[in-house]
Amino acid sequence: xxxxxxxxxxxxxxxxxxxxxxxxxxxxxxxxxxxxxxxxxxxxxxxxxxxxxxxxxxxxxxxxxxxxxxxxxxxxxxxxxxxxxxxxxxxxxxxxxxxxxxxxxxxxxxxxxxxxxxxxxxxxxxxxxxxxxxxxxxxxxxxxxxxxxxxxxxxxxxxxxxxxxxxxxxxxxxxxxxxxxxxxxxxxxxxxxxxxxxxxxxxxxxxxxxxxxxxxxxxxxxxxxxxxxxxxxxxxxxxxxxxxxxxxxxxxxxxxxxxxxxxxxxxxxxxxxxxxxxxxxxxxxxxxxxxxxxxxxxxxxxxxxxxxxxxxxxxxxxxxxxxxxxxxxxxxxxxxxxxxxxxxxxxxxxxxxxxxxxxxxxxxxxxxxxxxxxxxxxxxxxxxxxxxxxxxxxxxxxxxxxxxxxxx
Numbered sequence: 001x002x003x004x005x006x007x008x009x010x011x012x013x014x015x016x017x018x019x020x021x022x023x024x025x026x027x028x029x030x031x032x033x034x035x036x037x038x039x040x041x042x043x044x045x046x047x048x049x050x051x052x053x054x055x056x057x058x059x060x061x062x063x064x065x066x067x068x069x070x071x072x073x074x075x076x077x078x079x080x081x082x083x084x085x086x087x088x089x090x091x092x093x094x095x096x097x098x099x100x101x102x103x104x105x106x107x108x109x110x111x112x113x114x115x116x117x118x119x120x121x122x123x124x125x126x127x128x129x130x131x132x133x134x135x136x137x138x139x140x141x142x143x144x145x146x147x148x149x150x151x152x153x154x155x156x157x158x159x160x161x162x163x164x165x166x167x168x169x170x171x172x173x174x175x176x177x178x179x180x181x182x183x184x185x186x187x188x189x190x191x192x193x194x195x196x197x198x199x200x201x202x203x204x205x206x207x208x209x210x211x212x213x214x215x216x217x218x219x220x221x222x223x224x225x226x227x228x229x230x231x232x233x234x235x236x237x238x239x240x241x242x243x244x245x246x247x248x249x250x251x252x253x254x255x256x257x258x259x260x261x262x263x264x265x266x267x268x269x270x271x272x273x274x275x276x277x278x279x280x281x282x283x284x285x286x287x288x289x290x291x292x293x294x295x296x297x298x299x300x301x302x303x304x305x306x307x308x309x310x311x312x313x314x315x316x317x318x319x320x321x322x323x324x325x326x327x328x329x330x331x332x333x334x335x336x337x338x339x340x341x342x343x344x345x346x347x348x349x350x351x352x353x354x355x356x357x358x359x360x361x362x363x364x365x366x367x368x369x370x371x372x373x374x375x376x377x378x379x380x381x382x383x384x385x386x387x388x389x390x391x392x393x394x395x396x397x398x399x400x401x402x403x404x405x406x407x408x
Contacts, residue, residue, distance in 0.1 A: 010299050033278070065341055084264055085352035086338055087278065088131035088191045089329070090124070091179040092117070094160075094319050096139040097170040099199035099229065112163050113197070116256060118157050123263040124155045127333040130319040131191075134182055135160060135177055140168030141204035142174040149182060151317050169196065176223070184219045189278050193244075194223040195262055203228050206373075209234065222266070281309045283318045283329040290314070345400055348378035348392055349389050366391055367404050380404050 054090040091337060094117060124133055134149035135156055147159040175196065183192040194216075203209075216238075217221060224244040225235045231248045239246035245262075249255035283306035293314045305314045308322040308329060319330045364373050367385040378392040379385070385404030387395065395402065 016272055034169065051404060086128070086130065087181055087189060088128050088193060089134075090131065090193045090195060091134045091149070091182055092120070093136045093143070093175045093179060093194060093196045094200040095170050095197050095228075096137045096164065096166045097168055097200055098139075098166060099170070100166050100199070106286060112252070113363065114160060117160060117197075120259055120263060121153050121156050123260055125151070125265045126337075128265060129337040130328070130330050131318070134179075136178055137163055138170040138172075138175045138223065139166060141171045141174075142168075142169055143178040145178065151319050168201065169204040170200040171205060172196075172198070172203035173207065173209040173212050176209070176216060176238075180212070180216055180221060180382050183221055186214075188220075192219070192244075193266070194221060196223065196225045196235075197228075197230045197259070198225060199233060201232065203234070212240050213238055224262055224266075226255060226262075226282075228255065236367075264300045264389060270315065279327055281322070281327045282331060283308060285334070286314060290382060329339075345396060345402060346381050348380055348396075351379050351386070352376045370397075383408060 016308045060404055094113065100113060103178045114306055121133065132149045132151045133156060135146035137144045137146050146163045147156050150156065154406040171223060176194065179194045186192060221242060223238050225239050225246045227235060227248040236246050247258045276361055286305050286307050292303050293305065295316050305316045306318050306329065308315060308325065310327050311322065311325045313322055313324045315329060316363040319334055322326055366373060366388040368391040373386060373388055377388060380402050382403035383402060
């Protein structure tokens with residue numbers, strides 16, 4: 001009997017020790033493939049990603065939500081008026097070198113890059129109604145012009161599909177010089193930008209690239225770069241000197257997020273802040289028996305088009321610039337689509353689920369989709385209505401106005 005009790009006590013002690021050890025295990029021991037659950041927090045420290053909620057993965061934690069448990073932040077929270085470059089002229093440089101043929105980046109290859117670039121082109125013109133975009137490809141130690149700066153998304157996508165061959169080494173300096181040649185002669189009221197997708201870890205340049213960087217800075221051309229394989233010092237230097245941004249994507253989703261974020265009009269820094277009056281004209285559709293005119297974009301004679309209200313010159317795409325008097329031609333719908341950038345929607349307050357009133361049925365339903373608010377919600381600071389996680393993202397990403405405020 002004594003031996004049996006001792007054995008039982010020993011077994012109980014061992015079980016307790018095992019339970020204590022399980023409770024004292026490290027966080028990385030509880031997660032399979034813990035290296036995939038690591039993120040960089042606001043202080044640039046490594047931390048584990050929470051596994052439980054969609055809200056942890058949502059953009060609202062960084063961009064759209066104001067915590068209700070930080071009254072000082074809410075009390076001092078001011079919506080400072082910022083200026084954005086609405087009239088943008090952007091040159092997109094894509095890396096079509098031999099580095100795109102490698103499969104180190106989760107089998108990320110040229111077909112995926114082309115599809116993402118096409119999506120960016122459509123998103124760019126949706127967010128920037130009166131802006132224009134040009135395309136450059138770097139391969140074989142050269143920079144090849146794919147498309148001049150234009151406002152036609154269809155023309156850009158067709159040109160990209162015809163010039164998606166890969167090979168050789170990328171040339172960073174040649175790409176920047178060609179981009180600068182396309183942007184430097186533009187008026188100062190344009191927001192001149194270069195967006196560079198760079199797969200390589202080296203560059204084949206003909207001369208000292210620092211001279212090219214100084215010229216970009218002098219011409220106030222912002223250069224934003226998305227790296228794929230590794231962080232490169234010269235890319236970081238270019239972005240810093242030109243007041244741009246530089247990100248190294250960790251996976252395909254990260255690459256898409258950084259890339260598509262550049263489609264939104266960027267905030268103008270104090271260094272590049274200039275208040276200028278811009279001469280614009282509202283182009284009208286040409287009517288009547290006007291003779292066909294040669295269209296350089298399609299390389300043929302065409303009827304129709306638009307008439308410049310200042311010099312009556314026929315143009316083929318709006319928004320655009322008149323080839324004779326250089327007037328910026330737009331239509332009223334183009335200006336209307338820029339309204340949400342000028343007056344952005346306020347952030348919603350993040351209210352956790354315990355703070356909701358359990359006795360009020362209306363307060364526990366999303367105002368838009370009427371789904372139960374089981375894991376917290378977001379409250380409009382003007383109308384006071386509550387929204388779920390998905391509706392909050394949709395309102396700030398696509399709708400750009402509060403349905404509750406419009407319903408009043």
